[in-house]
Amino acid sequence: MTDTLPAPDAPAVVLVSGEHADALTDEFWRYSREYALRSATSCADACTAIEELLAEGRQVAMVVSDSRLPDEDNVLAAFGQWRQLVPNARRLVVAPYERFLADAPRLRAGMAKGKYDAYLLMPRGVRDEEFHHAVTELLSDWNWTSTDPDVVVAKIVAPEGDLVAAQVRDFFDRMGLPTRTALPDSEIGRHVAEHFPDDAGYPRIWAVNRDPVVATSVRDVARSFFDTRAERDLDEQRGVASGVVDVAVVGGGPAGLATAVYAASEGLSTIVLDSSAIGGQAGTSSMIRNYLGFPRGVSGMRLAQRARNQALRFGTRFHTGWEVEELVAGVDGDPHLLRGVDFELAARSVVIASGVRYRSLGVPSVEALVGRGVNYGAAMSLSREMEDQDVVVVGGGNSAGQAAVHLARFARSVTIVVRRPSLSETMSAYLVGEIEFNPRISVETCTRVVDAGGDGRLEWVVLEHTETGERRRRPAYGLFLLLGAEPHCGWLPDDVVRDERGFVLTGRDVPKDRWADGLPPESLATSAPGVFAAGDVRAGSMKRVAAATGEGASVVPLVHAWLAPGDT
Incomplete structure (x- = not known):
């Protein structure tokens, strides 16, 4: 075994191969500043290496194995042994070119069952960035879920068991912001206390370049971190906050994010309103493996943040912490009004993408x-x-x-x-x-x-x-x-017809007495002209991330037709 030890507490990457151990070590050398590299030539050798690393107090971030090992005919059985030692380590199989196609059929079925995370071709030359993209994705996922962040955006101080503190921490996590929590009598707690009055309550949220916040709800923190005065001023300069936007999207889950991306990319002024973290229920998923285009899977948080950044690039404005409490549907061409505790927004069209919430257990x-x-x-x-x-x-x-x-x-x-x-x-x-x-x-x-x-x-x-x-x-x-789904539709007026379970009716599902001129609304249009629905909140939807994304994209042409009927 050979070692490269960058720091006494650095996490480790274990490289296992009977024939290509040196080649793997060379390939992974670029990670040696951040990770301790430990090479092994067999399954048993790797078990010993992992046990030694654990005894040193190190975490094992990843185990990378050749597709065949000298002492274990089935590499999946080897992963089973290593998983017992380090269940949260990411697991990667690499095969040399001459065996890649031959070994693939017997190994890929194991990947589908979660026995390992990725099957890759061993690099044959320098700068194989496709290979390293897969490696860094897996390491990034491990770091996000398995370690405390080295650099944090915010510190949360609260007594043990504080419900609001737990909700705020989950909100930050879903928004992709690393945080650290601490008790009031800890060193961090005492440091944060210097920024608050002596009689301030808990939880206390402190961050550089932000006003200190004593949170009573997630909304307080969302407004402080994601709805700053500067951003509101920018909206007013654009005429967005005080004027009328083309599309107001209520809900920042997959359907709402897809609507925002496609609407904004086609030149429509677009605002997304969400009371909590972007991503909806999908944003809480640790790993979505059946979403198109992500063969190694993607966490709900990362998918949501990538979609949010994409929408921002096209000019979408996000108002996080804005909970819509009332929709007043416009009549005879008047804009629709969306109202909350301290805001009112006018929009020429509204897309309801507020999703669903988990049912209460009732015990x-x-x-x-x-x-x-x-x-x-x-x-x-x-x-x-x-x-x-x-x-x-x-x-x-x-x-x-x-x-x-x-x-x-x-x-x-x-x-x-x-x-x-x-x-x-x-x-x-x-x-x-x-x-x-x-x-x-x-x-x-x-x-x-x-x-x-x-x-x-x-x-x-x-x-x-x-x-x-x-x-x-x-x-x-x-x-x-995680008890099924209830629609979040209490803020909708009677103009928007729902089914007996509270889901929004669209298209031909709208009762015939609400059709206009004997014709049903368009497939994603509600009974209120200019108001549309997409995603899980819609009656008859598939309740899958890809389906919600598809509906969010599909609703934009209908919005266009409503806004500019003469152009279609």
Whole structure:
């Protein structure tokens, strides 16, 4: 074994190959300033290297293996051994040119089940940036989810178990901003206290070049960090805030972001209003593996931030922390009005992309522990706190499956609780395969959570079999509730017709008595002229990220036709 040790606490990359160990070390030399490189020539040698690195107090960020090893015919079995030692390390298979095509069929099925993260051709020359792009993507994902940031944007100081502090931290995480949390009596807490009055409450949010904030909600922080006075002044100079915009998009999930990108790129003045973090429910997904164009997967946060930056490039204005509480539909060509606590915005057209929210479990003992071990949504910012703990995920959709797979990188055990007889009815096959393969994840079908408790925070849950009524109490340090979807439509007027579940009706689903001149609205148009709907909030939508993105793009031609009917 050979070592390159840049710093005593630097994370490590383990390179495993019987034939190409030196070549891999040379190829990965560019990472040696930030990572300790450890080479090994066999599966057993790599196990020893990993154990030594862990004994040194190092984290292992990635294991890179040749597609064949001298002491293990099946490299996937080798990954199984290494995964037991470092479950959160990223796993990469590289094959030399002469074996790349021959080894691919037997290995790619393992990638679909989550046994490793990527299968790449070993570089044959200098500056193989496609290879290193894949490596840096995986390392970036590991750094974001598995380590505390070296440089932070903001510091959050609050007593342990503060619900608002947890919500603010999750908001920052979803917005792609590294933060650090601390208790009031810590060194960081005392330093931050110097910027606040002595009687200031908690949580306290402090950042360089920002006004200190005592947060009562996520909205306070969103307004402070993403809706500055300078940005509002710029809007007023453009005539956006005080005038009438072409398109107002309510909601910053995949549908709203796609609408913003396509509308702004075609010259329409576009504003996106969102009460919380950009990305919607999709923004909480740890890894979306079936989104077109991302063969190695992409986290919901990164997908949302890339889309936001793309929309900004075309001139979209984002108002984060602006919760729309009322829509007044325009009549006879008048603009629509969107109102909140302290704003009013006029728009020639409105796209409703406010998405859905997770349903409440409705168990009082569980609701009492929200923020203290119980979480609605994935809350990926809490993953590291689940290390070596027992975790329960409730839900049978893709979001629940993605959360379980991610949490299994840290938790001792993850139990998925679902009322249905199987996951395959509601979850994508690739996720079902990953879950079946992962030894840390178990599935309790025909089961529900009926009770929970603990001394100040969650310590246990009670599971009930829905058919037999049998109840079992089991330890749980974290409970993540991803319980289907309820539309967020309470702010809509009666002009916008909804179905019995509250989802917005569009196109031919709109009742015939609301059709104009005997013709139904366009496919994504609502019963209110000039008001459209896209994504999960729309009745009959597919409830998938790609489908929501497609609807967001498809609604823009309809908006164009409404704004300039003579041009179509």
